[in-house]
Amino acid sequence: MLVNRPAIGIDVAKNFCFYTAVSPTCTTFLKPFRALNTKQGLLFALGQIKKVEEAFSSKPVIVLESTGHYSQRIVHFFLKQGFEVYHINPLISHSIKNSVVRKVKTDRVDALELAKLLFVQAFRPTTMPKExxxxxxxxxxxxxxxxxxxxxxxxxxxxxxxxxxxxxxxxxxxxxxxxxxxxxxxxxxxxxxxxxxxxxxxxxxxxxxxxxxxxxxxxxxxxxxxxxxxxxxxxxxxxxxxxxxxxxxxxxxxxxxxxxxxxxxxxxxxxxxxxxxxxxxxxxxxxxxxxxxxxxxxxxx
Missing domain, CATH: 1.10.287 (Helix Hairpins)
Structure with missing residues (x-):
């Protein structure tokens, strides 16, 4: 489980993602925001994540669900930037998230819940494969x-x-x-x-x-x-x-x-x-x- 590090939750869609950040104490630090999966959008999201890193003097970890080829590019991007990335099987993440009755189902909520997953269960980080x-x-x-x-x-x-x-x-x-x-x-x-x-x-x-x-x-x-x-x-x-x-x-x-x-x-x-x-x-x-x-x-x- 995550200790003394902030986490970034990413809810991935085809053309955009919702990002949010939680503090090392598992409280919301960065309200969910949307960024396109383009060069400009990814660099904007990276800039926001850098602010989280500066605020806590600790490099955040990235958490997102596996959504086929849509999430692969996002994972690759953040691995190249040197982040620790957790690419989680949705069957596992859904079972954890659904253990609590959810009154709301939105991309913003999913991004926040993904960010909090590492505080309740340990996962294995994703690594950059050999070419x-x-x-x-x-x-x-x-x-x-x-x-x-x-x-x-x-x-x-x-x-x-x-x-x-x-x-x-x-x-x-x-x-x-x-x-x-x-x-x-x-x-x-x-x-x-x-x-x-x-x-x-x-x-x-x-x-x-x-x-x-x-x-x-x-x-x-x-x-x-x-x-x-x-x-x-x-x-x-x-x-x-x-x-x-x-x-x-x-x-x-x-x-x-x-x-x-x-x-x-x-x-x-x-x-x-x-x-x-x-x-x-x-x-x-x-x-x-x-x-x-x-x-x-x-x-x-």
Whole structure:
């Protein structure tokens, strides 16, 4: 818990924050004020906080709730200024604040209550992460979002394919490189059995999976059977062919972006011995180790 130091409570919103200060005796010293999350607004808030520091001859601590990416910039700003910052999980802060019946719920009140939190419970201060670890966290989270988008797009692609050729997913995995390349160029089942397309499709089936000519011939025969079945069981709408080509293009584009992110994560991981340490744990591989390190930060802390 906080002893003999003033505290600054910050209630964070997208475009502005409410700031307030309490004295080392947990009494209101600085009435809540609003400042924009701009250069001018942050410097104004910093000036007001400096007055608190001068009044008590002690550097105040900063207290704010985690509000996603809105609060991250505020935390980073005050850490750069040398302040001790407490970035508190809102589930914890709400449970403490709600233990007292609150008659009023405003941003000003929340800022004041946040400032007083450190006087009733001990928290662990937030630290400035190493630049490499911060980059790793951003990259692994971005990769997670891209992978999630890819999974959704593959599902949409498969739904469209099953309408036009129900047996196709049993022939080729719709999210595989071979299937994506095939349906991008030949999205309609009738195109799979056209003699003019036979050589191009055979080349895809032989070179992309890298399983040889016999595999390609067997897979092509299955694909022809799928196309013949589709003439009876499928819905031959041109719109489905267009949709299939569109979703396949989206998945292919996401694959390119995921590869770019993966290369950057790999380059960073080679500079961080902690990644190799995590990989030594059974069940944690090249993908999971950077994600864990990015989320937990410096293992030595």
């Amino acid at each position: 490499q670890l911060a980059n790793l966290k951003v990259l692994t989270r971005a990769r997670g979002h891209l992978v999630e988008q890819r999974a959704k797009s593959v599902n949409q692609l498969q739904c469209a394919i099953e309408q036009i050729a129900p047996l196709f997913p049993s022939v080729l995995n719709p999210g595989s490189l071979t299937a994506l390349t095939l349906v991008s160029k030949f999205p309609s089942p009738c195109e799979w059995i056209e003699k003019a397309n036979h050589k191009a499709i055979m080349d895809m089936l032989e070179t992309l999976p890298r399983k040889g000519k016999s595999y390609a011939q067997e897979k092509y025969a299955t694909l022809v059977s799928c196309a013949e079945d589709a003439q009876i069981t499928g819905i031959p709408l041109a719109a489905y062919a267009s949709t299939i080509r569109c979703f396949a293009s989206v998945v292919q584009s996401l694959d390119v972006q995921i590869k770019v992110i993966d290369d950057q994560i790999k380059a960073l991981s080679e500079q961080l011995p902690e990644v190799a340490l995590l990989r030594s744990i059974p069940g944690i591989g090249d993908t999971l180790a950077p994600i864990i390190l990015g989320e937990i930060g410096d293992i030595e802390r």
